[in-house]
Amino acid sequence: MNHTFLPNNKIIGHIGIIIIFWILSRIIIHVIINYSDIFMGDSGYYISSGKSIVDKLPHFFSSELVIQDTFRPPLYSIFTGLLISISESPLFIFIFHSIIHLLFSIFCYIALNKECEKISLLSAIAVAVSPFDAIYNTSLLSENIVTPLLVSSSLLFVFFKSNKSFFLSGMIIGLVVLTKDIYILLPFAFTLIGLIHKKFSTKYLFIYLFGFLIVVMPWMLRNAYLSDNNEAYVSKGIMWPNIWVGTWIRDHKDTIDASINKVPEKALNTLNPKLSKEDFFKIWVNRIDNGAFFKDATVTYLLNNPLDVLDAWVSRYYLLWVGTRSDLSSFNYERYGTEWYAIKYLFYFINTLIIILSLLGIYLAMIFKNRILLLCIPVIYSAIIFIPLYNIETRYTQPVYPILLIFTVFFILRPLHKSTQIITPIQ
Numbered sequence: 001m002n003h004t005f006l007p008n009n010k011i012i013g014h015i016g017i018i019i020i021f022w023i024l025s026r027i028i029i030h031v032i033i034n035y036s037d038i039f040m041g042d043s044g045y046y047i048s049s050g051k052s053i054v055d056k057l058p059h060f061f062s063s064e065l066v067i068q069d070t071f072r073p074p075l076y077s078i079f080t081g082l083l084i085s086i087s088e089s090p091l092f093i094f095i096f097h098s099i100i101h102l103l104f105s106i107f108c109y110i111a112l113n114k115e116c117e118k119i120s121l122l123s124a125i126a127v128a129v130s131p132f133d134a135i136y137n138t139s140l141l142s143e144n145i146v147t148p149l150l151v152s153s154s155l156l157f158v159f160f161k162s163n164k165s166f167f168l169s170g171m172i173i174g175l176v177v178l179t180k181d182i183y184i185l186l187p188f189a190f191t192l193i194g195l196i197h198k199k200f201s202t203k204y205l206f207i208y209l210f211g212f213l214i215v216v217m218p219w220m221l222r223n224a225y226l227s228d229n230n231e232a233y234v235s236k237g238i239m240w241p242n243i244w245v246g247t248w249i250r251d252h253k254d255t256i257d258a259s260i261n262k263v264p265e266k267a268l269n270t271l272n273p274k275l276s277k278e279d280f281f282k283i284w285v286n287r288i289d290n291g292a293f294f295k296d297a298t299v300t301y302l303l304n305n306p307l308d309v310l311d312a313w314v315s316r317y318y319l320l321w322v323g324t325r326s327d328l329s330s331f332n333y334e335r336y337g338t339e340w341y342a343i344k345y346l347f348y349f350i351n352t353l354i355i356i357l358s359l360l361g362i363y364l365a366m367i368f369k370n371r372i373l374l375l376c377i378p379v380i381y382s383a384i385i386f387i388p389l390y391n392i393e394t395r396y397t398q399p400v401y402p403i404l405l406i407f408t409v410f411f412i413l414r415p416l417h418k419s420t421q422i423i424t425p426i427q
Contacts, residue, residue, distance in 0.1 A: 011113075014109060014121050014124075015106055015109065017121070017125065018102075018105055018106060018109060018121075018124045018125055018128050019102065019128075021125045021128045021129040022098070022101070022102045022105060022128040022129065024129065025128065025129040025130070025131060025134045026094075026098050026134055026137075028131065028134075029131060029134040029135055029137075029138065030094070031332065032331055032332055032333070032343060033135055033138050033326075033329050033330070033331060033332065034329075034330045034331060034332045035090050035094060035138035035139065035329070036090055037090075037330075038088065038090050038093060038139070038140055040139070040328075040330075041139075041141075041328055042140075042141060042142075043139055043140035043141060045072070046076055046077055046080040046140045046141070046142070047080055047081075047084055047140060049072070049077040049080075049081075050076075050077040050078060050079070050080035050081030050082075050083075050084060051081050051084060051085075052081075053074060053077050053078050053081050054078065054081035054082060054085060055081075072142075072181075072235050072237060073177065073178050073179050073180060073181045073234050073235045074178060074219070074235075075145070075175060075178040075179040076142040076144075076145060076146075076179045076180075079145060080140050083096060083140075090138070093138075093140060094137055094138045097136070097137035097138075097144045098134065098137045100144065100145065100148060101127075101128070101133055101134075101137060101144075101147075101148060102128060103148075104127070104147075104148035104151070104152060104402075105124050105125075105127045105128035106124065107148075107152055107155070108120070108123055108124045108127050108151070108155065108402065108406070109121060109123070109124035111152075111155040111156070111159050111160070112124070112155070112159070112406070114159050114160075115159060115371070115372075116413075118413055119406075119409055119410060119413055122409045122412075122413065123405060123406045123409045126405040126406075126408065126409055127402045127405055127406075130401065130402070130405060131347065131350070132325040132326070132347070132351070132398065132401060133147060133398070133401065133402070135325070135326055135329050136398060138329065139328065139329065141328070141395070142179050142180055143395065143398045143399055145175075145179055146176055146179050146180050146183075146399045147398060147399045147401070147402065149172050149173075149175050149176045149179070150173070150176050150183065150186075150378060150399045150400070151378075151399070151400070151402045151403060152172055153169045153170075153172035153173040153176065154169075154190075154375055154377065154378055154403065155375075156168055156169035156172070157169045157190055157208065157374075158371060158372070158374045158375055159371070161204070163203075163204070163207055166204040166205070166207045166208040166211070167207050167208070167210065167211040168211065169208055169211065170187065170207065170208040170209060170210060170211025170212040170213075170214075170215075171211040171212070171214065171215050172211075173186060173187045173190075173211075173212050174187075174211065174212045174213070174214070174215025174216045175215060177212075177215075177216050177234060178215065178216060178219060178234065180399075181234040181235050181237065182385060182386075182389075183378075183381075184216075184234060185381070185385070186377075186378060186381050187208070187209060187212045188209075189377055189381050190208070190377055191205050191208065191209055193374070193377055194208075197374075216234065219234065220232040220233065220234060223236075236288060237288070238287055238288060238291070239291070240291045240292075240294040240295040240298060241284075241287040241290075241291070241294045242389050242390050243294075243298050243388050243389060244270070244294040244295075244297055244298040244301075245267075245389075245390040246312070246313070246387075246388045246389045246390050246391065247270060247298055247301050247302060247305075247308075247309045247312060247388075248264075248266050248267055248269075248270050248301075248308075248309075248312055249267075249312060249316065249390060249392065250312055250315045250316050251315075251316060251319065251392060252319075252392055254266070254267075254392075255392075256284065258281055258284060258285055261277060261281070263277055263280055263281070263284075267280075268280060270297060270301040270305075271297055272297075272300060272301075313387050313388065316391070316392055317387065317391075319391070319392040319393070319394070320383075320386055320391045320392075320393075320394065320396060320397055321355055321394060321397055322348075322351070322352060322355070322394070323348065323351065323393075323394045324344050324347040324348045324351065324394075325347060325351050325394045325395075325398065325401075326343075326344070326347055327393060327394070327395075328393070328395060331343060351394070354401075354404055354405060354408050355404065357407075357408040357411050357412070358403075358404035358405070358407040358408045358411070359407075360411045361406075361407030361408055361409070361410040361411030361412075361414075362376055362379075362407050364410065364411055364414050365407065365410060368414070370410075372406070372407070372410055375403050375406060375407070376403075376407075378399075378400050378403065379400045379403055379404070382396070382397050382399070382400050
């Protein structure tokens with residue numbers, strides 16, 4: 001593998017450029033986004049559960065930490081609890097999240113600079129200036145640490161070759177799983193591709209998995225020890241209710257809202273026998289404990305109506321990727337006003353353009369068999385794993401967005417260097 005070593009003053013200059021673009025992006029988002037309500041949406045859960053977990057940290061591995069505190073993976077709740085214990089200022093939260101993203105942008109520069117100076121700098125700038133990640137930085141949402149952790153782990157796996165780098169990559173992906181357990185199969189996907197590729201040392205792959213397991217297993221064993229049936233899990237979540245919703249939901253109009261007694265008729269029609277709204281909500285509000293009910297409902301409906309389920313999956317799939325990536329935020333402008341529409345259309349255009357160019361970049365990486373192609377693994381994983389789930393928000397693909405930005409940069413710069421390999425070929 002060819003290494004590119006830059007003079008220290010040049011590296012410092014490049015990092016300075018990254019910081020300038022990062023500051024510019026945050027100033028713009030600070031102006032246009034209203035982030036004064038830190039309890040909005042899922043943020044409220046992370047704050048309440050985070051405070052509860054932090055208060056009970058001395059009893060972290062005992063039943064004092066009740067399941068309601070950790071029905072989602074615990075890491076971001078812990079992070080939030082510690083963050084809120086310092087300050088509940090929305091500006092402080094925005095700045096703290098943004099600093100994490102800046103450090104992540106600089107790491108992208110360092111990792112990619114091992115292969116190509118121009119791609120590393122432009123990719124790091126793109127990641128630092130990304131308005132969508134900046135928007136997430138204003139909220140208490142798990143993507144704020146899932147994104148940098150997931151992509152950093154992937155970069156370590158693809159571009160570094162040492163015992164330490166693979167061990168660190170595995171540990172970091174373990175932290176990702178403890179933040180968002182939907183990624184629990186991703187390290188095995190990386191390992192499988194590594195085995196198929198035959199150019200990754202089996203020793204490295206075992207070290208990678210060991211790093212992953214050493215982070216995740218203590219928490220799972222803790223849960224197995226405390227559960228009545230010795231069930232090892234990352235979170236006591238809502239997988240089956242989520243999959244059940246995925247069998248019929250097609251767009252944002254199909255959401256369930258217990259606060260206003262709203263449930264689509266198509267949802268009730270999936271249940272056999274069909275329930276009244278009142279009876280349904282009795283089950284829905286306790287869906288964490290009613291996983292078996294939704295599992296039976298899902299399997300029965302799927303077996304009896306496979307084409308309808310497939311139609312639901314296909315009809316809503318684009319919502320996972322295409323949109324303004326700002327649906328969870330409110331603007332400092334009148335809703336449906338001229339400025340509001342202008343920003344929304346701009347964000348929609350930017351996101352769509354990035355998706356198109358990144359796909360072209362992936363295509364080029366396939367043609368030239370560049371090592372960067374391996375960064376597709378979490379993208380493909382996300383594209384597949386969310387198909388049967390409730391997935392009508394671009395939020396769920398935000399963690400792989402920096403990878404799309406990297407492929408976009410690869411597409412833009414690769415044609416300018418037709419005579420040279422600007423990224424080390426897969427080896």
